[in-house]
Amino acid sequence: MEVSRVTGYIEPAPHEFSANFLFDENGLAPYFAADSRVKAGDGSQVAEFTDQGEQWIVKLYFQESNIVHPGTRLPTGTEWRLHEMREFRLKVARHPDEDPVGEQDFNAHLAPRWQGMKTENKYGNVSEHSVPEPIIEAINVKIAGSNIEFARYQRLLQSAAAAVRVRGDYFEVPHEYSNIQDAERYVRLAKETSGPVHARDGPIASMAHLLENDRAGYRKVVQNDDDEYGRNLPGYYHTVTLGPRRVREVFPDHALPKEIKHYYARHALSQSGDSPLAHPKVGVSYQVSRWNETLGVTPDDLDQLQRELDQTLLSVLADAGLDIAPTHGTGIFVTDAYFDAKTTESGPEVIALDVTEIRSTQESVVIRHLADGLSPVQWESLQTLVTDGGEVSPADIADEHGRHVESVRRALRGIEDLVEREYARVSLRSSHIADLVHQAVTEAEDAVKRAAEAGAKAVRTAQQGMDETMSVFIAWAARHGIDIDDALSRREARMEMRFGAPGQRAGRVIREGFEIWEDAGLPAQRYRMARIRFSDGSLANAWQYLNPG
Structure with a gap:
């Protein structure tokens, strides 16, 4: 896969961002400390602190549990x-x-x-809460925030806790x-360029x-061009979600499932042209629900997260032909309160998506199998896969x-680059392959019909006194779906042949027909002057x- 190094690219x-931070080195001490501080403040504590020269406000309060x-x-x-059983929150x-917009914040539960x-649900049912066996006593801090660098959350949590006099080192390890x-990283594009x-x-x-299995259970593709009020806005909400295996087809060293999306704010059409909200975002987000693994919160994990999101985002923009390294101002990018459209000299390599290459590879695979010939069982399997909309198993095909x-099963093993087999389920490898196979199946069915028609026409020509070579020409025309009956019946008129689409294939068929025409002893000039x-x-x-000649 081709890799190009881009310097001075735009920085998403x-x-x-949301994460579960679990701290067990001090057991339940952070919980008891938070309880004590809330009681000392008659239900809450409010404080301010500074981080990286920025001013922040924190409020500690409680909720029922x-x-x-x-x-x-x-x-x-x-x-x-x-x-009393309480849980606590830090609003930071x-x-x-x-921050006049007021959207650079997080809440820590x-x-x-x-x-x-044990926990009790709203119906009064009590059940044991699952706590991992290595954990004896701990505190879970669920953080949900926005517009803050991922690596800052833990430090801000420590500083916020210390500001309301809960020891910050409780949240250190x-x-x-x-x-x-x-987690999501984004850029904002000028609407006329996106x-x-x-x-x-x-x-x-x-x-x-190209990358999604034709009947994968979690396949998610959204292409919505209307906002919540039914007003048309091209690109309003377009997304694709890809699991780890599909992501690796484009980014071999990536592991995280992702959603790539182009979207506008809900009230974008009501915004003036100079408002950032009138312009769309392009973002890439981590999709934890699309795999069975987890991503931790270590510095290495956070580096991997940002690298994969940024690399995917920049590569998508580059594949769309957009300039991701503007040399004059912000280029096609629009600044907002949290995206400054600055470039950076460091960061991930930008990968050529090679979607065209993937498409060509898939097409060549289909063509090769069709050219080499498929066994009857393989052909039947493909027919079932492109015509059955449900879940298909080898037993269903049989x-x-x-x-x-x-x-x-033996037949499917011979076409594994066309199909995927998981447990008792069989599917075509991608929607593109499904389209190609469907086209091939349809053409094959049409060919059978044309062959039957060719045989019938050959019989008719024999009955009409035409010799065998002429019947071969009639059969050739029927086989390729060429209508020449009317032209042949009008001996004095200029012959006209009605074909399908123009192109190289049409040229080969026309030359083949000329050879059969001459073999039939018919006037070459009449064929050469035929209108197509x-x-x-x-x-x-x-x-x-x-x-x-």
Whole structure:
């Protein structure tokens, strides 16, 4: 895969982020400290602090909990002196003097964890809360924020806690079970330039079509050009979600499932042209629900997260033909309160998506199999896969065509670059391959019909007294779907042949027909002067496709 190094590229900005930070080195001490500070402040504590020269505000407060009161002692043996079950929150926000938009903030939800902990749902049903076995007592801090660099959250949490007099070192060493739940990086584009990203043949649509299994259960492609009020806005919300395996087809060293999206703010059409919200965002987000693994919160994990998101985002923009390294001002990018459209000399390499190469590879695979010839069982399997909209298994294919299931499995193993087999499910490898195979199946069915028609026409010509070579020409025309009956019946008129689409294939068929025509002893000049009428309405003369002479 071709890799090009881009220097001075645009630097994406952080958007949404959420993670579970689990701290167990001090057991439940952070929880008890938060309880003490809330009680000392008659329900809350408010403070300010500085980080990297920026002013921040923090509020510590409590909420009711569905954790069942453990009594005077926890199952772990720790004494419990609190009468009420509470959970705590730290609301942390940039000072309004420095953030007039008010969207650079996060909320940290502090909840206790211990082995044997029970919770009660709204229906009064009590169940044990699952706590990983290595954890005896701990505190879980679920952070949800936006417009803050991912690597700053833990430090801001420590500073915010210290500002309300809860020791910051309680939140210094996250447990290895800590994990990231959501994260997005984005850029904002001038609306008149973003069309190639969400176009029907743009990178979002192409990746969905070429990389997604034709019947994958989680396939998610959205192409919505109408806002919530029914007003048309091209590119309003276009997304594609790809799991790890599909992502690696384009980015071999990536591991994280992602969603790539082009989207506008809800009220974009109501914004003036000079408002950033009138212009769309292009973002890439981590999709934790699309795999069975987790991503931690270590510096290496955060570096991997940002690198993969940025590399994907910049590569998508580059594939759309957009200038990701503007040399004059901000170029096609639009600044907003959190995206400054600055360039950076460091960062990931920009990968050529090679969607065209993937398309060509898939097409060549289909062509090769069709050219080499498919066994009857392979052909039947493909017919079923392109005509059955449900979940298909080898047993289903076998039942439909009266085959033994082992014969079907052997046949499928011979076309593994066309199909995917998982457990008892079979599918075509991509929607693009599905389209190509469907076309081949349709053409094959048409060919059978044409062959039958050719045989019937050959019989008719024999009955009409035409010799065998002429019947061969009639059969040739029927086989290729060429209408010449009327022209032959009008002996004195200029012959006209009606073809399908023009192109190289049409030229080969016309030359083949000329050889059969001459073998039939018919006048060469009549064929050479024949008018060719194509399905798109264009006209040509047969001699234009024949060798001189």
